[in-house]
Amino acid sequence: MLMLPDFRVRQRDFLLEISRAITAQLELSEVLRRVLKASVAMMAGQCGLVALRAEDEHFYVRAFMGIESVHIPEINFQLRDLVSSMGKEPKVDALNERFREMAAAIDHNLRQSIALPLSFAGEPLGLLIVFRSYRTAVTTNDLQILQSFTDQAAIAVHNAQLYERIDRERNQLAAILDHSADGIMILAPDLQILHFNHALATMTQWSVEEALGQYQHEVIQWQRLENDDLQAAIERGWPFNGADTFRNTLYVEGDLRSRNGISISVGITYAAMLTSDNRIANVIANVRDITNFRQAQEMQNIFISGISHELKTPVAIIKGYAATLRREDAIWDPKVIQDNLAVIEEEADRLTALIQDLLTASRIQAQRELKLDLSEVWLDLLADQVVERFRTQTDKHQFVVNFPAGFPVIQGDEVRLRQVFDNLIGNAIKYSPNGGQIRIWGEWDKARVSVYVEDQGVGIAERDQDKIFDRFYRVDSKLSRRTQGTGLGLYLAKAIITAHRGVIGVQSDLGKGSMFYFTLPYQPASP
Ligand code: ADP
DSSP states (O other): OOOOOHHHHHHHHHHHHHHHHHHHOOOHHHHHHHHHHHHHHHTTOSEEEEEEEOTTSOEEEEEEESSOGGGHHHHHHHHHHHHHHHOSSOOHHHHHHHHHHHHHHHOTTOOEEEEEEEEETTEEEEEEEEEESSOOOOOHHHHHHHHHHHHHHHHHHHHHHHHHHHHHHHHHHHHHHHHOSSEEEEEOTTOBEEEEOHHHHHHHOOOHHHHTTSBHHHHSOEEEESSOOHHHHHHTTOSTTTTOTTTTOEEEEEEEEOTTSOEEEEEEEEEEEEOTTSOEEEEEEEEEEOHHHHHHHHHHHHHHHHHHHHHHHHHHHHHHHHHHHHOTTOOOOHHHHHHHHHHHHHHHHHHHHHHHHHHHHHHHHHHSSOOOOOEEEOHHHHHHHHHHHHHTTOSSEEEEEEOOTTOOOEEEOHHHHHHHHHHHHHHHHHTOTTOEEEEEEEEEOSSEEEEEEEOOSSOOOGGGTTGGGSTTOOOOSHHHHHSOOOSOHHHHHHHHHHHTTOEEEEEEETTTEEEEEEEEEOOOOOO
């Protein structure tokens, strides 16, 4: 049997140990620990360290053995100084001399240091240093072996660093997917769900854990589809243009049924990742909730048809009356002429008011808040004036106005607040077609005044009570279809009250009537 000399056996064992570290370990700190341990033992050293070059180009101790950790900051500092004075490729001899000094600082028993660069493909990755407490010549053989160690170790370090980077990038990617506001899922070629983010879980009401492993069609259940879904597109041969991912996206739009039965409008963009022979490796789906967009579109349509109607009516009336007055075959009584002109004027005023409302609404939309022209406002007097004007327009409704004497004077924009009264009282009439009493009253305390407008009309269902203050929102009912309106009145009233730092709201029972109220802050006059 062939007997290897003892030191050869040792070297072989150490080399084996390092190759094992290279193949088995991907965790950098563990690789470094093993490489260091083998090197220190092989060189019969007392202690040692591995320093790696970081992204800032400086070297930092990443593993150490036999050195107390209090010394590490100082060693890092010395390494920085040393490497920056040596340039990118440190000279081994000069380095060793400096390391010997470093060693003495760590422990005065350390007499020698052997340092070797770890480099991979010509790139310096770091340094390995072994310290010894005795000073003997380092043989060429020793150095060669240590060099082959460090070469192997460099491969292991390189692999582990690569792995660390991939791991970091994978974590970043996972964080992006998980925190994306859009729903994202990754599908296998057979459309099984491999990744499913939180946004998509919220949208579909499938928990991430439950969705993983399901097939896409089990989770994405279409209620209505505007074009082919993914499965149908794949059957037709999608992705059609080979590897060009950008031109290869597939857009599918429609309504999904979420797990709890709610319908949501979504647009899904699918992108295919292909294998080198152009088969699907993965499909990445980006799911965007377009429910709000759809509702806004629908509202826009309703608004456009509503507003054209609102604009057409006064124009038609004006035209009709003007045409009548112009008839050459008739001689009109001055009273008739006066009456007709009054109607024309009234309708022209209505048109102006409508256009004014539209402009105000779009201005609010753009600036977010209304500008106020402040002065002293007597809300009780304002209520009286507005009611007087409406009284002449209806004989089905009785008005009861009740503001206690001494009602506070507030700072406000009188024109705008009149608009709020106009709207609330106008609505109270419009939406109580069978007539009834309309009560308007005020209350106040030390900091606030409140005004109430109550009718005995059709009332508002609870689900609509918040929405009626939205732009263009009108409750869909037979009555509202018959009554003129743009759905802007309450939106503007809310904007006006909000600009006064106040609050507007409604209490209502469907079929029994509504009570609108607004509350404004005021500064009591000092006595
Ligand atoms: P418009 O009256 O032009 O439709 P508004 O913004 O003033 O617009 O009101 C929005 C909707 O709120 C109305 O379409 C109506 O359905 C409902 N509404 C407003 N005031 C009342 C009320 N007093 N009683 C019942 N419904 C009302």
